[in-house]
Amino acid sequence: MRKARTRWRIAILILVLALAAAACSEGESVDVGDETTAAPAETTEAPAETTEAPAETTEAPAETTEAPAAANILIAAQGSEPDQLDPHMTSAYASFQVLENVYDTLVQPAADLSMEPALAESWVISDDNLTWTFTLRDGVKFHNGRDLVADDVVYSFERIIAEGLNGWRFGSVESVTAPDDSTVVITLTRPSPNLLVSIAGFKGMAIIPKEIVDDGSIGTSPVGTGPFRFVSQSPDEGIVLEKNPDYWRASEGLPKLDGIRFVQIPDAGTKLTALRTGEVHWIDAVPPQDIESLSGEAGVTVGRVPGGDYHYFALNQNRTPFDDVRVRQAIAHAINREEITEAAQFGAATANQTAIPASNAAWYYSYAPFGSGDTATAQGLLDDAGVSGLTIDFLVTSDFPETVTQAQVIAAELAAVGVTVEITDVDFSTWLDMEANGEFDAFMLSWIGNIDPDDFYYAQHHSEGGFNFQGYSNSEVDSLLDAGRVETDQAARKALYDQAAQIIVDEASYIYLYNPDNINAWRDEVGGYMTRGDNAIRFEETFLQ
């Protein structure tokens, strides 16, 4: 008997110890120490603040988990985790979903993607098109209470140019100055008709206060001028934002919500269930195969608009026989875009042989020279080129699963003209390496969030373009794209890009496939929300009823 009891005591002791360990780790504060090893020197101190922050804010969201409708707080589910919250340094869409509601830009894309006033209420362009003078809105405050001044715009742009991911957008900018507190002057080296889109097309160009860079908190606790203030971020609660009472549209009664909580639900099926059961109010994307069933469901609204993203693949023109335009055209003829769209997006997309979608009314160019599964033309072109028994090493990434599906459909379609497709499926970081090193016969991906035609074509197809990994080079296209950058007459500029697009499509620099729809879904109690063509997630006018 004694022995048996000892054993039980041990077992209980272990359990108690384990529980104690769990309890300790919950409450223990973490000594972050001083980092000497690596990385963003300015961000090392930030976490000390953020680890404490949640303690103050846990109460509000906790109530909302039980009855989301009770409080005026929207629970929004994201499919992936924001990597960081510095708008100038992140490239993650999940981060921008949050930051869209925290930061503002100088001007901003309206629902129809034309540029409308934001922090700048007006601007004048000089006669030579080289000087743009912006007048800032009066009485705009950062979330820390400080007034926005022109120096903040200058500082933000200088930071982006010096170290942000989007410095390339200032390619034509010579200087940014602040002659007084409410005036920003941008001088250019060449006329830049797309300047507004370049410097304010998305929240990667956000205007930030210098102090949060200096104290290193920008990556973990953003301070903007937008409709919502950042409150806290933790693995348990997600990201909590609260209403900014000093918002510059407060006189219009905006924002209407008291707050937003972004939760991260990586599994698409679970995310959908959470919307159906009412655990969350809004989800960021609906898997295409679920649109139909979800659309018919009571209590849920599916928002769906043609998006500005485009999917494509490109053949490596630095390798034979893909340097032969006939081989590229043959492949462009042999594939069936409708079939690919149906397989990869369940029809929630529009097949397109050019890059710009019809929804981008200002720049859309209707052009479709290729057939749809036209194997006869394709075979003829391959025969002309003297190519047979071709094998294509096709680079895709399962981190963007549609690329895998699309490659499989293309493989089946190209088999009809005797072309074998060998699919190389790697994770995205490897994919980026292989793309940059030219280790592919073909690669496939998509470009997102473009508005201006320069964004659609220059970097990808100019022989000097930074993303011309397929090795396309055509001096006529180069000069058209160069001319488009400085042409200030809208109609003349459109004509230049139409011409460039025609050559790019004809020569199959990219083989364009389709523009996917932007899709969000929300509970019926959510009002005042709209799925946008640029996929920006804006909750300033959203309310719960």
Next chain:
Amino acid sequence: MSGFLVRRILQMLLALLGVSIVVFALMHLVPGDPVRVALGTRFDQDLYDALRERVGLDKPLIQQYFSWLGSAITGDLGVSFRNGQPVTTLIMERLPATITLALAALFIALVVALPAGIISAVRSGTGLDYTVSAASQVGISMPDFWAGVMYILLFSLTLGWLPSSGFAPFGDGIVEWARHLILPALTIGLISGSIITRFVRSAVLEALNQDYVLTARAKGLSEWQVVRRHVLPNAWIPIVTVVGLQLGFLLGGVVVTEVIFAWPGLGRLALTAVKDRDFTVLQGAVLYIAFMFLAINLIVDIIYARLDPRVRVS
């Protein structure tokens, strides 16, 4: 006993050092570059070089390793490449959810496995035994990604009893905490339980076939007394071993289950770190997982020594 402990702890440190070298080497051998991923598709050579220099990736590997090891010894695992947050903070933030899930799953596993395993061994060869065997076979074969989804469909979507995802800290109230915990804990608990059941059964069965059991029965002890006083004490060692292994596995974070239930545990942290090639975070997470395994092994060994004095001598 203290000599035994010192020996084991030294072995443990050596193993951790080995793990750190292997992890570090592996991370730098696999293709994919954290800076390139951070830049996304907008690649620019100057920006790339600047970022690499800033996170110290431009230094020789050996130097990177030793500078990392130097601070790791002091408990500083560096900062994340992606967001500059200390790795220690990132891991500690995830621990409550991970430990909660691990203990709850283990609790479910033991509640199922101990009675089922013992009964099935004692009644070996009967219909009851076959039923338990079949059930545990099903439990082992049922992948968590399938079981988890089925539980969500049934308990969240159809019946509406339990939330489909997320974690509610204990401080938010025990009811919410438990409601969020049940489904993920059930998902892995039943799988672990099925594995443990089979070990319990075979351990008890082996002990039942020993001569001393025959003696005990000959003394006229009841079957339950035989099991409790003579069989179980000798069956504990293999059972403790497998339970320890299961707990080590659970404390490392269960990636698939965490993803399905949006559980903010270590598994998801590690998964994101792999995708982003966030070397420092992944190194930290793997080191932590290795440490948990070794620590639990050590505890298991100490328990052995308590249960069976012969272990202490050897």
